[in-house]
Amino acid sequence: MRYWLFKSEPSSWSWDDQVAKGDGGQEWDGVRNYQARNVMREMAVGDRGFFYHSQSDKAVVGIVEVTAEAHPDSTDDSGKWACVDIKAVAPLPRPVTLAEIKDTPDLADMALVNNTRLSVQPVSPEAWARICAMGGLDDP
DNA sequence: GCCAACGTTGGC
DNA sequence: GCCAACGTTGGC
Numbered sequence: 001m002r003y004w005l006f007k008s009e010p011s012s013w014s015w016d017d018q019v020a021k022g023d024g025g026q027e028w029d030g031v032r033n034y035q036a037r038n039v040m041r042e043m044a045v046g047d048r049g050f051f052y053h054s055q056s057d058k059a060v061v062g063i064v065e066v067t068a069e070a071h072p073d074s075t076d077d078s079g080k081w082a083c084v085d086i087k088a089v090a091p092l093p094r095p096v097t098l099a100e101i102k103d104t105p106d107l108a109d110m111a112l113v114n115n116t117r118l119s120v121q122p123v124s125p126e127a128w129a130r131i132c133a134m135g136g137l138d139d140p
Numbered sequence: 141g142c143c144a145a146c147g148t149t150g151g152c
Numbered sequence: 153g154c155c156a157a158c159g160t161t162g163g164c
Contacts, residue, residue: 117161
């Protein structure tokens with residue numbers, strides 16, 4: 001299994017919105033960035049991801065699971081863009097903030113830190129385990 | 141609200 | 153194909 005991170009502005013799509021969708025999942029649509037699209041094309045059903053709130057929160061707030069591989073983005077008419085579907089799995093007992101991540105030397109090479117504008121990004125197994133532990137999840 | 145970083149667009 | 157201009161994102 002591989003790990004990922006999905007970034008969203010809470011004002012446009014928040015963790016609560018994602019939870020409200022339930023197990024049916026939800027298209028991660030609206031991505032108009034080639035790098036992010038290519039990352040989504042690598043995802044497989046069952047992969048896990050962090051749900052990150054940008055802007056006001058700047059924190060990892062929950063765990064999501066990929067429920068559908070990359071497919072055409074239904075909000076796109078050009079046929080260029082793709083997205084996966086994800087569902088909420090569990091909130092982090094304690095959100096892990098960007099400041100904490102930056103303060104953790106082992107996490108310094110995360111795209112979240114050095115490629116801040118990439119909205120969908122891979123997460124190493126080490127970083128995954130570390131952030132889960134920081135968030136109060138012993139068994140991710 | 142500002143600004144830095146970065147991606148995209150369009151003129152040449 | 154280069155590069156300047158512009159738009160967008162996201163941290164502060």
